[in-house]
Amino acid sequence: RKEVEQDPGPFNVPEGATVAFNCTYSNSASQSFFWYRQDCRKEPKLLMSVYSSGNEDGRFTAQLNRASQYISLLIRDSKLSDSATYLCVVHQAGTALIFGKGTTLSVSS
């Protein structure tokens, strides 16, 4: 079982749609959780951290369920510029980041 598993993509949605990405992780000792965004042939960039209480940043909402070892990202009112690959990332103390395979989002007009 992979340490971090994400929804298979790609997701193709029209502008204005709401889209949700899911992710599960296998190591219950994981302490920090993130969503990164990666544009084609570019480096990953932090989109947002994920907390058990949930957090929101504009159109983006992230949720963490530690009991189920499940992380989600919700994007509301999708924009063309949201088209990218979204990487679910977990971090265990004293180690480096563990990335999921990524889910590709394509928003069309």
Place this chain on the structure above:
Amino acid sequence: ETGVTQSPTHLIKTRGQQVTLRCSSQSGHNTVSWYQQALGQGPQFIFQYYREEENGRGNFPPRFSGLQFPNYSSELNVNALELDDSALYLCASSPEISEEAFFGQGTRLTVV
């Protein structure tokens, strides 16, 4: 921009050759991690350096080696290159081990 710079940006090598990739970490960052990202995959952890010492290693063979210098810049060396080593190699630096990582733009290595 993150302040993390990698060189070169692109590189073509022949199978069996050796390659050295370089990473200059962001000012004030003492932790550098290296990742390999094959096409269509997420980044895979190679190893991490903290204050010039290796602080963890992923599932990569010994022909992948590295070091970190006193100024916290880092090198990744790959010996006996194989075709499957073709990938984007990413360097990320952090102020400390458990803090947010900032990525460089990567080095795209092609092995032919």
